[in-house]
Amino acid sequence: xxxxxxxxxxxxxxxxxxxxxxxxxxxxxxxxxxxxxxxxxxxxxxxxxxxxxxxxxxxxxxxxxxxxxxxxxxxxxxxxxxxxxxxxxxxxxxxxxxxxxxxxxxxxxxxxxxxxxxxxxxxxxxxxxxxxxxxxxxxxxxxxxxxxxxxxxxxxxxxxxxxxxxxxxxxxxxxxxxxxxxxxxxxxxxxxxxxxxxxxxxxxxxxxxxxxxxxxxxxxxxxxxxxxxxxxxxxxxxxxxxxxxxxxxxxxxxxxxxxxxxxxxxxxxxxxxxxxxxxxxxxxxxxxxxxxxxxxxxxxxxxxxxx
Amino acid sequence: xxxxxxxxxxxxxxxxxxxxxxxxxxxxxxxxxxxxxxxxxxxxxxxxxxxxxxxxxxxxxxxxxxxxxxxxxxxxxxxxxxxxxxxxxxxxxxxxxxxxxxxxxxxxxxxxxxxxxxxxxxxxxxxxxxxxxxxxxxxxxxxxxxxxxxxxxxxxxxxxxxxxxxxxxxxxxxxxxxxxxxxxxxxxxxxxxxxxxxxxxxxxxxxxxxxxxxxxxxxxxxxxxxxxxxxxxxxxxxxxxxxxxxxxxxxxxxxxxxxxxxxxxxxxxxxxxxxxxxxxxxxxxxxxxxxxxxxxxxxxxxxxxxxxxxxxxxxxxxxxxxxxxxxxxxxxxxxxxxxxxxxxxxxxxxxxxxxxxxxxxxxxxxxxxxxxxxxxxxxxxxxxxxxxxxxxxxxxxxxxxxxxxxxxxxxxxxxxxxxxxxxxxxxxxxxxxxxxxxxxxxxxxxxxxxxxxxxxxxxxxxxxxxxxxxxxxxxxxxxxxxxxxxxxxxxxxxxxxxxxxxxxxxxxxxxxxxxxxxxxxxxxxxxxxxxxxxxxxxxxxxxxxxxxxxxxxxxxxxxxxxxxxxxxxxxxxxxxxxxxxxxxxxxxxxxxxxxxxxxxxxxxx
Ligand SMILES: Nc1ncnc2c1ncn2[C@@H]1O[C@H](COP(=O)(O)OP(=O)(O)O)[C@@H](O)[C@H]1O
Ligand SMILES: [Mg+2]
Numbered sequence: 051x052x053x054x055x056x057x058x059x060x061x062x063x064x065x066x067x068x069x070x071x072x073x074x075x076x077x078x079x080x081x082x083x084x085x086x087x088x089x090x091x092x093x094x095x096x097x098x099x100x101x102x103x104x105x106x107x108x109x110x111x112x113x114x115x116x117x118x119x120x121x122x123x124x125x126x127x128x129x130x131x132x133x134x135x136x137x138x139x140x141x142x143x144x145x146x147x148x149x150x151x152x153x154x155x156x157x158x159x160x161x162x163x164x165x166x167x168x169x170x171x172x173x174x175x176x177x178x179x180x181x182x183x184x185x186x187x188x189x190x191x192x193x194x195x196x197x198x199x200x201x202x203x204x205x206x207x208x209x210x211x212x213x214x215x216x217x218x219x220x221x222x223x224x225x226x227x228x229x230x231x232x233x234x235x236x237x238x239x240x241x242x243x244x245x246x247x248x249x250x251x252x253x254x255x256x257x258x259x260x261x262x263x264x265x266x267x268x269x270x271x272x273x274x275x276x277x278x279x280x281x282x283x284x285x286x287x288x289x290x291x292x293x294x295x296x297x298x299x300x301x302x303x304x305x306x307x308x309x310x311x312x313x314x315x316x317x318x319x320x321x322x323x324x325x326x327x328x329x330x331x332x333x334x335x336x337x338x339x340x341x342x343x344x345x346x347x348x349x350x351x352x353x354x355x356x357x
Numbered sequence: 358x359x360x361x362x363x364x365x366x367x368x369x370x371x372x373x374x375x376x377x378x379x380x381x382x383x384x385x386x387x388x389x390x391x392x393x394x395x396x397x398x399x400x401x402x403x404x405x406x407x408x409x410x411x412x413x414x415x416x417x418x419x420x421x422x423x424x425x426x427x428x429x430x431x432x433x434x435x436x437x438x439x440x441x442x443x444x445x446x447x448x449x450x451x452x453x454x455x456x457x458x459x460x461x462x463x464x465x466x467x468x469x470x471x472x473x474x475x476x477x478x479x480x481x482x483x484x485x486x487x488x489x490x491x492x493x494x495x496x497x498x499x500x501x502x503x504x505x506x507x508x509x510x511x512x513x514x515x516x517x518x519x520x521x522x523x524x525x526x527x528x529x530x531x532x533x534x535x536x537x538x539x540x541x542x543x544x545x546x547x548x549x550x551x552x553x554x555x556x557x558x559x560x561x562x563x564x565x566x567x568x569x570x571x572x573x574x575x576x577x578x579x580x581x582x583x584x585x586x587x588x589x590x591x592x593x594x595x596x597x598x599x600x601x602x603x604x605x606x607x608x609x610x611x612x613x614x615x616x617x618x619x620x621x622x623x624x625x626x627x628x629x630x631x632x633x634x635x636x637x638x639x640x641x642x643x644x645x646x647x648x649x650x651x652x653x654x655x656x657x658x659x660x661x662x663x664x665x666x667x668x669x670x671x672x673x674x675x676x677x678x679x680x681x682x683x684x685x686x687x688x689x690x691x692x693x694x695x696x697x698x699x700x701x702x703x704x705x706x707x708x709x710x711x712x713x714x715x716x717x718x719x720x721x722x723x724x725x726x727x728x729x730x731x732x733x734x735x736x737x738x739x740x741x742x743x744x745x746x747x748x749x750x751x752x753x754x755x756x757x758x759x760x761x762x763x764x765x766x767x768x769x770x771x772x773x774x775x776x777x778x779x780x781x782x783x784x785x786x787x788x789x790x791x792x793x794x795x796x797x798x799x800x801x802x803x804x805x806x807x808x809x810x811x812x813x814x815x816x817x818x819x820x821x822x823x824x825x826x827x828x829x830x831x832x833x834x835x836x837x838x839x840x841x842x843x844x845x846x847x848x849x850x851x852x853x854x855x856x857x858x859x860x861x862x863x864x865x866x867x868x869x870x871x872x873x874x875x876x877x878x879x880x881x882x883x884x885x886x887x888x889x890x891x892x893x894x895x896x897x898x899x900x901x902x903x904x905x906x907x908x909x910x911x912x913x914x915x916x917x918x919x920x921x922x923x924x925x926x927x928x929x930x931x932x933x934x935x936x937x938x939x940x941x942x943x944x945x946x947x948x949x950x951x952x953x954x955x956x957x958x959x960x961x962x
Contacts, residue, residue, distance in 0.1 A: 082961065
């Protein structure tokens with residue numbers, strides 16, 4: 051029996067290692083205080099989420115809704131004022147969990163006096179990787195994020211989008227099992243943004259877990275399997291994207307090249323069969339509707355039950 | 358230049374017999390206890406009594422069980438290299454340029470006609486180096502971590518498997534590497550500067566008809582006269598010049614095609630690293646009995662003891678391990694002394710105060726004859742005593758051999774000094790008379806001097822990094838400087854903290870204020886238990902204060918530039934001791950820095 055070797059300080063509430071749950075937060079909350087300990091902002095209130103292995107989980111919310119705060123709490127960059135967070139079954143403040151995490155911060159906080167190669171070599175060393183692995187991986191990543199032509203230039207000369215790309219490469223240097231991305235597409239051009247999303251999906255297909263946060267609805271709608279919608283630090287919606295967006299009594303028909311005459315016929319057919327035509331139009335982003343619906347509903351405590 | 362008694366201690370003598378180790382352990386223990394209490398109080402205020410205790414012990418546990426074992430060389434190297442690159446990017450090399458410009462224009466403000474050019478040059482380069490390097494260490498270490506926290510680059514680091522230990526070690530080592538590089542270059546340039554500035558040649562100006570006397574040309578703003586000594590064949594072959602500005606030259610004659618050419622060698626005695634052998638000093642009072650201290654002549658500095666002329670008063674140095682091998686074979690025993698004279702009568706100012714010196718076997722039976730001398734004030738008097746000299750055994754005159762007769766079986770020799778001028782006094786401290794065991798290499802000595810600057814730099818970097826883990830850059834700088842100041846004046850603070858100041862410690866004083874009792878009256882609370890409790894607590898507080906003051910490095914002691922400038926070899930024991938203390942402070946500050954960094958919310962700044 052070796053079950054009693056756990057150190058005494060390890061609290062008994064550590065979750066039973068459920069290999070399927072990568073991130074778990076329990077009643078996680080954060081109140082920012084000023085120097086004198088006075089309460090400034092309650093940035094996050096009692097968050098309970100579970101991110102499962104192999105999914106893309108999105109945190110969606112307007113600016114200042116507590117997305118970055120959540121991400122920092124999960125990584126131990128901030129200490130919670132209530133509740134706890136676990137990653138891979140370890141406490142958020144345990145640095146060894148970082149071996150398996152890749153993190154792209156809000157802005158890429160990198161050393162401006164290093165060039166792309168030096169940057170990746172530096173972060174590779176922080177994972178104790180041997181020299182040839184570092185060299186090979188940084189080369190692969192620099193090509194992958196499309197910075198091959200700028201690999202010897204100092205980061206201070208990089209544009210916003212390029213900085214984002216090297217930030218992403220830095221997050222992937224350790225081939226992480228969990229990728230945490232804070233607003234991954236901000237600052238990227240449409241092509242870069244598309245590439246980023248394709249990459250995220252590809253990484254998920256390789257079996258990695260991804261937690262991303264964004265205020266851009268399109269991102270979330272395009273790539274996420276599940277989303278949590280935060281507003282004013284509260285969880286407002288949680289569920290599968292397709293489930294959340296499915297309006298059960300509305301059927302959407304996508305067709306191309308219909309003449310106005312034909313559209314009229316279809317409308318008539320629906321009416322004849324006892325249906326009701328809501329719109330016959332080009333489709334809108336229904337995510338946006340859902341989002342605006344939540345955000346405009348400002349009553350506190352209207353948290354829905356999570357799926 | 359004054360060599361303190363504690364500077365003569367050997368390494369193990371300091372560590373064990375002078376309680377260096379014990380003191381270190383006590384300081385660490387007291388700091389650990391205080392730190393624990395302070396942390397616990399903070400944690401208690403935040404989390405409550407039991408939860409707070411858990412948090413504090415947790416951090417200790419994490420350090421010992423996880424972060425220390427988890428510390429990886431590769432990560433420390435990466436972070437150190439980053440700190441190095443950052444420093445270079447901040448153009449620290451400008452410091453190098455400042456130094457070089459300083460050397461180039463040194464001629465403008467260094468007076469080459471000074472009495473001791475070597476001393477002047479050495480002091481100049483070493484002071485310059487230490488100011489520049491210490492400033493550099495201060496700026497690099499205090500501003501780096503706060504800048505990283507502000508720019509949030511630290512968040513990208515701490516979300517990698519990086520331990521706080523590695524961040525601290527990386528910074529300290531990286532900045533130390535930068536400083537080491539600069540010190541090395543500055544040291545080499547300094548050495549070249551000093552040697553080039555001091556070494557000079559003379560030509561021969563004129564020689565007397567018989568070839569015995571002569572004088573040199575004026576070079577480096579001085580000239581020498583010289584005297585040749587006849588060799589075995591009766592011809593003048595070799596001679597020396599007189600001493601000017603602390604040096605002499607050897608003069609040789611060569612005959613080429615029947616014509617005599619005089620050659621004057623390089624200066625000797627300028628760039629020296631004298632190896633002194635210090636003894637233990639005992640003063641004998643007017644009755645001829647050993648005493649703690651000699652006379653105090655009142656207004657003179659306190660550290661010397663004075664002996665009166667024409668009395669039984671004497672100063673006796675006892676030296677250990679006096680073997681011929683230590684004195685380049687032992688044909689002569691060189692003694693150097695710099696005694697002070699104190700006059701009570703208006704005597705003959707020109708001849709000065711007279712004294713005598715006697716070598717004696719500690720058994721008291723064999724001694725040398727009295728050798729009179731005239732005190733050379735303000736300079737070092739060098740006496741070479743020949744191995745065989747007249748003396749006496751049990752009062753019977755005979756020739757004595759220093760190493761065979763005067764040195765005892767276990768290698769001890771006593772040197773006795775008396776003042777022979779009635780009414781005048783001779784003043785001395787233990788370091789004022791020593792046996793001269795040859796020379797160490799000057800370059801090596803200068804290296805040890807620069808090592809002293811290096812240790813000061815390491816100390817500043819450690820303190821700066823420590824303070825920057827919880828203070829902003831400018832505040833960390835002020836805190837570091839304050840610690841250094843306290844270290845400089847540590848002795849003073851210690852007196853205040855440890856002194857039996859009248860009126861007792863803080864609590865007793867507080868009680869006395871409303872009671873309006875005089876400080877000299879014993880505390881009377883009508884309850885002996887209470888009184889003793891107050892005193893015990895006060896002693897505890899005072900002791901803690903003393904310990905804390907001792908924890909502050911007395912920064913000045915690492916500076917051994919004076920040894921180099923005044924031509925004394927820096928003792929290996931002293932260097933080893935300083936290195937040990939530097940390492941101890943490195944460990945101490947690193948641990949404190951760890952606790953602050955570990956408990957800091959890096960993203961909340
Ligand atoms: N370091 C901080 N100190 C004080 N308040 C903060 C800090 N960081 C964030 N906040 C506040 O917390 C709230 C949530 O911020 P954040 O998590 O960054 O939002 P998001 O990432 O969703 O835009 C905001 O009101 C923000 O002003
Ligand atoms: Mg954000």
